[in-house]
Amino acid sequence: MNTTDFDRFFLNDSETGIQSFNHIVLEAQHLLSNFYKSNTNAFNGSAPKEIEKEIQKLSLTSKDGDNPITVLEDVLKKIVNNSIHVSHQTSMGHLHCPPLIPAIAAELIIGALNQSMDSWDQSSTATYLEERLIKWVSEKLTLPPMSDGTFTSGGTQSNYMGLLLARDWFCDKRWNWNVKIQGLPTEFHKLRILCSESAHFTVKKSAFQLGLGEQAVVTVPTDSNKKINTAKLTEEIERLKTGGLIPMCVVATAGTTDFGSIDPIPEIAEIAENHGLWLHVDAAYGGALMLSQKHFHKLAGIEQADSITIDFHKQFYQPISCGAFFVKNKESFRYLAHHADYLNPENDEEDGLVHLVSKSVQTTRRFDALKLFMSLRIVGEKNFANMIDYTLHLASQAAGVMEHNEDIEVCNRNPEINAIVFRYRGGIIEKLNELNMFIYKKILQTGTALIAKTKVKGQVFLKFTLLNPRTTIVDIEDVLHSISQFAAEYENRGITQ
Template identity: 55%
Template sequence: MEETPEQSTNDFNSFFFHGGEEGVAAYHHASQLVTEKLTEVFSDLSKPYIGKTPDKIKEEVRRLQLATENGETLYELLEEIQEPLLKSNINISNPKSIAHLHCPPLLPSLAAEMIITVFNQSMDSWDQSTAATYLENELIRWLLPKFGYGKQADGTFTSGGTQSNYMGLLLARDHYCWERWNHNVQKDGLHSQSNKLRILCSEHAHFTVKKSASQLGLGENAVIVVNTEEHHQMSIDDLEEKLEQLESDGLLPFAVVATCGTTDFGSIDPMKESAQLAKQHGLWFHVDAAYGGALILSRSHYHRLAGIEAADSVTVDFHKLFYQPISCGAFLVKDKKSFRYIQHHADYLNPSGDEEDGMLHLVTKSTQTTRRFDALKLMMSLRMVGTKRFGEMIDHTFRLAHAAAQELHHRADFTVLNRKPVLNAVVFRYEPISDGLIDLDLLNKNIQKELLESGEAIMAKTTVDGKTYLKFTLLNPRTTMKDIKEILTLIEQYGKMQTSKWGMNH
């Protein structure tokens, strides 16, 4: 006999969190099982990584069953994924996991994630997000004056720096085309002279500047790279020279991108001077502060944001120094009218009549349609941690970076490139005295790899002037100088082992 809809519904009840007794019990049970399993996994992760090779992890994951016909219990599933998935992760909360701009998440934001996933709002239309719409809007209003923006400014939450930088250059391109040619790119596509459009940024700018140029139909070659000075900041002299050369060649610069916190060095481009040049030449000025935007909460480094208030648009990420789970970022504009270049109205989602009735649909400010309620994570963190303690955590990492750079400087076999870190990134290289037979690039690559595969420490490697360097990205406020010294001692030990092998082979 065929089941009635009511009988089918009863079979589904235990798979959803709802107001009924069965749904509440199922949610509590699932939460308890996951909490117990994560507690077990984290208690075993004394090191930042278990030390498995990529091939080993790949093989373990390939052996996992991806689906069942009749289902299985959560307990059984968690037991099976414990080794191949949970324990094989990088433990980003470990104090010796200091490789990338990848932060340990705050507990308030983890609690917020539970709320976000249960309600599963989509931030595109008001009738999908209701109260969440207004909280995001209010949090943007809280952020804007922190960056020196006035009442005409606006913003939106994004997935992070890639989307925010893309939006900045998209608005810059369309604004230029409208102002110069009265040309609507949104309706009519690229202008016939769009192949002459140019963007300027420093050689240490994030790769998403070029990526955005390619996605915007301009091509990566539309990005003109400006030289940097000794502190890895964009050279204003070279910027001015390149602007004049472009205009002399009949090309059309339309945007300058300054970086507030470069990925490798944490360097901050001279924003005041960059803004002045952009204004002088009639260009859009975008600041990529995905990394350095957290300075709004710093007591010791806030002054480094001087000039950011002149930007036409700003990128800021919260899943870096604001300690939010991925993903969580924002894109801010000085003039809310700039969002007109991406506005679309759909009768089934955000009809224009709704705006006339005062209903707020956030999709009109975003290149995304479906978006998560990430603003809740930041709000709960700001409330529970407090801006004072937030600033203290961030400032601790700056002091730690300075102390780590000094420690490297005083160890004989290390060369540190930034003895006075601007933010909390330290770039250095293991360079023991040798007879010249040692390949120092390969040596440093091997050290980074061996530390990773031992699971003892996670640090990054990068290339500067064609040479391989190691890098600490000290986002974790729980990292101490004891951790740093232990890692440096490990580097020395691995380095000596490597050089000994070299000596025997030669």
């Protein structure tokens, strides 16, 4: 077989490769354009079992290669048409944003170049662009000059890195113990991490992955606004010390998943400093407020954190996945740096080569910084700020509308960011959980919208997460009207039965 037979499968300098690339990309572009043009609901797909059957029938491979058009038709019918329309105005369930067009275009470039961010000789210019964007975000967060960071896959990885560095820093400081070389010290089972009861589940997940166990995480009660109670935090630290346990880290949350609540970071920072603890701020959700003119003050104190989580695939409107992790002092990355002769030898640094793997728990890593760069340039900071501020204003509007509806109970009447937790109560007080689960399922099944469900004190509640700046108060009123109709359907069903 002649090697030119493979030209049509790769983007290369041959006419065959370029024609093949243009053909399949153009067809995929038409497919997606038609999908978005014809979809008027947040979800038009089949029921879960039907989707599963369709995927089971789908051919996964072919002997000699199928025609791209045939494959794309399968993708449209079986996959795209059964997908959630995340850019729809009524897709308001999760922290799942509509992606920006410049970022979608960047994804194509990223895929074609296929650079890996671990070593300079796999990424070249990408290394320097990522470093510049890390510095730009650090300045936006008003972090000190010694700060640094790295792009990550998102909040889970970033929170893990924060607690990893906290553990190793604390062991080094308290016992002069090098965890990287020596493993965990004998008293590791006494180490404790403090966070609010509303903190992200990845705090506990990271703790057990780091060998500390979930028992190492001590949750502190929140106040009526779902923010950590700092008086209780201080009490808990003192209680742990008195009991012979060893607090090592406090995690503050800047935007809880359900309520969007932001812990009082300045107070927590003072408590952490007084007790010699590492402070990690999980701003995966709320970090985008750094671009807001009206709400940046809500992140006050974040510059005092030892480490910070930011997600760009939330309110920076980047395609999944795209996040970042920051440290106040770049020397903290020494706790995870490792040199390999074939990848990032130490002498390369003497020659001025930058290998980003030295500050990441990932080796192979995508050039996600390009998405953020193209978005910032094409959309502009002012438009970013306006979009973020609009969604916060919309959340306040929506909460006001819901508050005036006697059939709806709103948990957070003054949403801090753009999440609203509520439930329909109507006249069936004894079956509220069942009623709200019925509403949730009907909303999804009918494609009316995409909303989320959660639990508050063991009770089922519904949630709007209003990330989309194209959503209007009329859209929300329409969804609320549908909720009322489904509630009536539930009540009537009970009567007819």
